[in-house]
Amino acid sequence: MAKRYLDKLPLQVALDQLHEEFKNFRAETEIIAVDEAAGRITAQAVKANRSAPDFYASAMDGIAVRAKETADASSRNPVLLKKGVQAVAVDTGNPIPEGFNAVIKIEEVNEVDEDYYKIEKSVAVWNHVRSIGESVVKGNLILTVGHKIRDFDLGALLEAGITEVEVYKKPVVTIIPTGDELVKPVKELQKGELVEFNSTMVKSALRKWGAEVKITDIIVDNKKLIKKEFKKAIKESQLVIILSGSSAGRKDFTRDILKSEGRILFHGVNIMPGKPILAAKVANKPVIALPGYPISALLDNYLFVRELVYLMQGQKAAEFDQQQVEVKRKINSDIGLEEFLRVNLIAKNDDQELLTAVPLKRGSSAMESMVKADAILRISENKEGLAPGDKAPAILLKSKAEIKKDLLLIGSHDLSLDLIRNEIAKRGLDFRLKLQTVGSMAGLTALRRGESHLAGAHLLDIESGEYNISYLKRFFKNKKMALINLVEREQGFYLKKGNPKNIKSIADLKNNDLNFVNRQRGAGTRVLLDYLLKKEGIDSSQINGYNKEEFTHIAAAAAVGRGSADAALGIRAAAAVIGVDFLTVAEERYDLIVEAAMLEDHRIKYLIKILRDKKVREEIKNLGGYRTTDSGSLKILDL
Amino acid sequence: MAKRYLDKLPLQVALDQLHEEFKNFRAETEIIAVDEAAGRITAQAVKANRSAPDFYASAMDGIAVRAKETADASSRNPVLLKKGVQAVAVDTGNPIPEGFNAVIKIEEVNEVDEDYYKIEKSVAVWNHVRSIGESVVKGNLILTVGHKIRDFDLGALLEAGITEVEVYKKPVVTIIPTGDELVKPVKELQKGELVEFNSTMVKSALRKWGAEVKITDIIVDNKKLIKKEFKKAIKESQLVIILSGSSAGRKDFTRDILKSEGRILFHGVNIMPGKPILAAKVANKPVIALPGYPISALLDNYLFVRELVYLMQGQKAAEFDQQQVEVKRKINSDIGLEEFLRVNLIAKNDDQELLTAVPLKRGSSAMESMVKADAILRISENKEGLAPGDKAPAILLKSKAEIKKDLLLIGSHDLSLDLIRNEIAKRGLDFRLKLQTVGSMAGLTALRRGESHLAGAHLLDIESGEYNISYLKRFFKNKKMALINLVEREQGFYLKKGNPKNIKSIADLKNNDLNFVNRQRGAGTRVLLDYLLKKEGIDSSQINGYNKEEFTHIAAAAAVGRGSADAALGIRAAAAVIGVDFLTVAEERYDLIVEAAMLEDHRIKYLIKILRDKKVREEIKNLGGYRTTDSGSLKILDL
CATH class of the missing domain: 3.90.105.10 (Molybdopterin biosynthesis moea protein, domain 2)
Known part of the structure; x- marks a missing residue:
């Protein structure tokens, strides 16, 4: 099972090669x-x-005159002009009658009677007359x-x-999706099936760039069938894209087919995601096989296919809207590989021009993080990652003006935050609320670094039983911070329908026959679990699955819903979404944390207003397991 | 003929009023x-x-294993895994079989025989396994x-x-073009007819913003007919746009109609162009009457209608891509009126970030200048124009990256420059040549101010008979400049077909019965005329029409072709374009002027290469009246 050869060309080398090969290739x-x-x-x-105009035309509504007949006019000595003889009414755009050479605008003309106009000012030749051309x-x-x-x-x-x-002509592009496990977009999937949606994303982008796009049926992993479809496509189009046939796995026949039908240009580029792209020339036309992971396919489509589609129309693709941005944390990256990282961007209060990049979830298949991203941060292949304070280029996905207006909240996951995000969008305000869900502790860390406007946390102080305050004392020494209550909410166990393992309390988790799934380190829910375990004198090693981490309430509930786990701890609202049983264990407080100075910011003011809105509170309660009596209340702390 | 009332609201007041009135108006x-x-x-x-995924899935092509069964594997101590029992082949995306909890990627697996895989490294639990969600x-x-x-x-x-x-739903917009003088786009026009093209421009923009657009037939200036069409339109659409019915002229019925059918919101905004816009509310829907001048209509469409179309779709229109730019000349502007000026932009060598704005032709009907513009410079209503060094915001029409790459040539008009501009575009180079035709002297002035990369001039030194050099000595003292020859070309008289006034020489221009048309002050052709007149001892006052100015060779030739003038001086090539007779008077040299340091710039190098290209020279000669033997030759002057 040796790995097949990937060229791993530097990006620019691959792009240049593609350009050189097809620079004279044009659509009809x-x-x-x-x-x-x-x-x-x-x-x-x-x-x-x-x-x-191709005649002298009036530039105003008024009268056409001979300039020299107006020469003596003044307010003391008005001049009368005989209608039809010395003055002809003209509208904007009308031709100047032969022999006339100036226009007086309507506001400066008095109509004396049926026969005469009176003027009180002389005009220069060609006044208000539009020249030819x-x-x-x-x-x-x-x-x-x-x-x-x-x-x-x-x-x-x-x-x-x-x-x-x-x-x-619009270049015709045919997209061939391949793969045994793929099915067309449907509402319900069988286990092991994956929705084929790369073709839709790629098509939509190609159309934006001017192409006309056909998508064939999904072809199963059968060399003969793929080859047949490909030969038809290459005849009928200027460019063929094969989807998810570019890696080096068991069933990737694309390379063989392209080799036999034409010439491989390169296979593998030093970028991440998007590395296993394959480019070939068949019948003098470009063929691109894109990787199967959606983010990889997306990125390669933007980097490589876009150029080709523009080239065919005799154009250079516009350069990406790229800006230098700063990072405030260490970001690892392999040397020898250019990394493209989804990030949120935030404008600092003191420097609105230099934006700070905050990485979103990595991985080449995280579509939610793609939707949430403001930009794609590029880490050069010559760099072993970035250190706090480093700058790097980022491709903006939104305008800088828009990014600067947004609020960024990084912290623990709660379903009411989605509701509030949508409420802000619905009200047509001039800002949007963006959300990175990372856990309470990571949220406080991000806020301290200046990576966010707001943190969201529900951190229990094991000593005092109080939420958040002791953590703020630790994180924001000597600062003035504000706590804005979001909600109070029920925490409890997600359990399979009917509770087959008969879990009634924390102690029941010690069952060796039971699969628990935990939340990630730094998550408030994990802190709560640790607190409960300690109280009961249970060691974490006694819990089977304590080390398996999920990153959100919903993911934890889904693991139970899917049957991969028997129990997990989380908020009630997620149980309703996924459809699992729920056993209440505690009530906890979720607060938003901002620097106190930010309370003057109109966006924060508005956020508080929404939290105090009766209708919004009602909607949050309807999610299940929430108390909102304190939502929007303020606590200011001098730390 | 008193002027009807225009409100003249400040722009923001008018926009706010429109927003307030329609903020809850949504398309279905x-x-x-x-x-x-x-x-x-x-x-x-x-x-x-x-x-x-909604199951645990493999993130790699490889084998699914139980992590603990790999715990002892190392290169010294490889572990064998029985196929189908201890290891199952999986492709990316495949479900992890029940009971397995890690994936080893294909590159790290050796296939020993039909029954066993060999691995040399242990893996952790959940290695290369994609979580649910x-x-x-x-x-x-x-x-x-x-x-x-x-x-x-x-x-x-x-x-x-x-x-x-x-x-x-896409908001439905109906556009009603009105006006007696308007005709649909056709190739040939009768005198006094104007092509109605505002509807096409407005429609194209509206579609870009998401609307579905209908254009009615052109309605003549008849109140009854316009009213009938309007009442139909307001029933069938969410927004109605009436074209060229917003000013206060003789036949502008729009205001009366809208007043009787609904409520006028405002009529007249403090902007230039675009002042006489009219906004109304009829049947709870917005109605906008745009001014007739194309640039005014365009601008008002972008400023007002765009907002409405987005609003109906529950969105705020994106902010304009606006940048602070610098000006290097005095620009007049009326106080109390916000001016929107078409400008080219140029990046300075020493500061690539702060762009310099160079105004194009003013006037609300100059479509060529709109096509040529890089941006729209805004001069605040509180300012009486701008002084050199002042900064003001400009709305970019192209990306800053693109603008920074372009070459800007300001100077005298020559037809070969269009040919070269197109040649650069055709070759798919990474820059474009932009052209402002203003006359030789104005070109040198712009270059000296740092408003252009290149000047184009054909200025005769009346003493030495030499071209350009003595002028450069005056304009660029102590600088090192380069002259790049563009062409040598014939200058002569444009004459009506058959030369009815029998013009044979300069002296024949003294005919009182003859209408001459001159070029603007500072134009090389005017300098040449003055030289020729002086040589013959003729005073300019003896030439009837000496003060009537045209700005390009073609405009001068067109004045003769149209019959408005009997003679004009200009280059031969323009005579061929317009179809007038031509009488050669002189041959002159046209040079491009750059700072010598710019000879190292790759764009200038390429420009010279094109000028020396045999095929290009041939094409220039074919325009008529050109010698290109010296094209692309260099002269460097230490001044």
Whole structure:
């Protein structure tokens, strides 16, 4: 089972190779109506067919006059102009009658009677007269070749007498999804089935870049069938994308097929995720096999396929909106591999320009973290990770202006936070609440580092039985901090339906026949478990599964729901979502933590307002296991 | 003929009023397939229907094992695992068989024989096993309401078991173009006709923002007919736009109609262009009448209508990509009026971040300048213009990265420059050549100010008969400059077909019966004319039309072609474009001027390469009246 060869080219080398190979490869062209040309790319230079205006035209609503007949006019010595002879009424855009050479605007004209206008000011020759070609000039180049047509370009073209334009045809791309385990998007899945959604993501991106996209049926892992589909696709399209056939596993036939049909350009690039990309040239056309992991496929699509689709339309792809950002924690990365990390970005109070990057969950299959990301942080292949204070480039997924307005909350997971996030979005406010769920302790650490605006924590002080305060004393010495109560909520056991293992208390967890699943270190729920175990005099080694960690209440409940675990500790609301039994063990307090100075921030003020809103409190209660009587209450601590 | 009332509200006041009036106005919603949802906006929060994976899955191609059975493995002490019993082959994504709890990746496994695998390393529990919910977690909020769906959002939705999503319907907008003088886009126009193209520009922008757009026939200036069309439109759409009915001229009925059908919100905003916008509320829907001048209509559409279209879809319009830029010349502007000026932007060599803005032609109908613009400079209503060194915000129309790569040439107009611009675009280089045609002298002034990379000039030294050099000595004292020859070209008279006024020489211009048209002050062609007149002892006052100025060769030729002038001086190539007779008067040299240090710039190097290209030279010659034997030759001057 030796690993097949991957080239592992540096990214730029691979991109250059692809560019060199296909730099003259163009889609065909077609002539289309200007009316339909927005967003298309010119295949020929476009010159103006006529000037506009192509006559001397009035630039105002008013009267056309001969300038010299107005020469003596003043308020003391008004001049009368005979209608139709010395003055002709004109609207904006009307031609100046032959022999006339200036326009007086309507506001400066008095109508004396049916025959005469009166004016009190002289005008210069060509006053308010539009020159020939003032807007567009016949013969001038309006658009170069390779120009992406914008809305106002359409106006210039039509005014210049151009009603049709030659553009590149939309390149036709065929996507072939392959894999035994894949099924089309459906609501219910059998165990072991995976939804094939990479094709939808890739298609949507390709369409944005100007391509016309076909997706074939999902082809099972059968070399003959894949080859047959591929040969059809390469005939009918300018570019073929094979999905999840680029790694080096047991059933990856793509490489063999492409080798026999054409030439492999490279297989494997020094990036993470996205390493096992495969590029080939078949029938002089590009073929790209993308990795199966969604984030890998996404990234390679943006890095490689995007360039090709633009190239076929005679354009360079726009550069990514990339910015230098700072990190405030150590981030590991392998040397020799360029890493692309999903991150949130946050503007610091003192420097709104330099954004701080806060890594989201790693892994090439975490779609939620992709949706949550503000940017993709790049860690150079020459670096063994980043240290606090280091800067690195990040590809922005949102505008910097938008990012600077957002609030970032990092902390423990609670279902009411999703509700509040949506409430803020619904009210059309000028900011959004973003959420990273990492556990209470990690939330406090992030806040201390300046990686977030808010932390969310439910940390029990084992000595005092009080929540959060003793931890804040430790984390934020000499600072003035504020606690904003989010909720009080029930913690308890997630149990299989009917509680088959008959768990009634903490002590029942000591059952060797029982599979427990824990929360990650630093999670408030784990602190609570440790507290309960200690109280009962139980050692963690007595709990089978104490070391298996889940990162959210829902994931813990889901492990029970799926049958992989018999019990887990977590909040009641998640039991309702997943549909498992719940046994209450404790009530705890969940607070949001901010620097006290932030209480003046309009976003925090609004957040508190929402927490005190009756309707919102009611909705939170309806999630199950919540008390909201204290939600939005404030405690300010001088630490 | 008194002017009707315009409110002249400050921009922000008008925007706030519009927002307040329609903040709860939403398009209806519809449920669509996720597959078709890219770019649409959620009308409901979307929560995950399932976790993914919702079973423990292999994260690698390899074998599933029980971790404790690998505990003793090392290279000295390899462990054999019985296939099917102690180890099961799994591909990425496959479920981990019940009872197994780790995966060893394929590269680290040796296949001993049909029955056994050999491993040389132990693995930890849960190694390469994907947790339940690693990618998405059931019940988690995936998208808030009011979220514009991106390509990767589609992936997250499908993976989370969501196949349909509730989004806002595309708001239906009806555009009613009105005006007696307007005709649909056609190739040939009658005198006095204007092409109606505002509707096309506005429609294209609205579609980009998510609307569905209908355009009615052009309605003539008849109150009854406009009213009839409007009443139909307001019934069938969420928003109605009336084109060119917002000013206060003789035939502008829009205000009366809207007043009788509903309520005028405001009429007139303190901006330039775009001042006479009219906003109304009819049947609880917004109605906007845009001004007739294209740039005014464009700007008001971006400032006002865009906000409304987003609002109807529950979104805030993204903020404009606005940057502080510097100006290097005095720019006048009326106090009490916020001005929006089309500008080119250029990155300075010493500070690539602060861009310099260089104004393009003013006027609300100059479409070519709109196409050429990089940005729209905003001059606050509180400022009486800008002085050199002042900073002001500019709305970028291109990315900053793109702008920084471009070359900007400001100077005299020559047709070969368009050809070269297109040649650079055609070759797919990483820069574009941008052109502002302003005359030779103004080009040198701009270069000296640091507003351009290159000047283009053909300035005759009346004493020495030499071109450009004596002017450079004056403009660039103590600097090292380079002259790059563009072309040598024929200058002469544009004459009506058949030369009816029988013009044979400069002296024939003294005919009082003759209409001459001149070029603007500072134009090389005007310098040439003055030289020729002086040589013949003719005073400019003897030339009828000496003070009528055109700004390009083509405009001058067009004035003759249209019959408005009998003669003008200019280059031969323009005569061919317009179709007028041409009488050669002189041959002159046209040079590009750069700072000598710029010769090292790869863009300038490439430009010179193009000028020396045989095929390009041939194409320039084919324009008529050009010699290119010296094109691309260099002269370096220590001034």
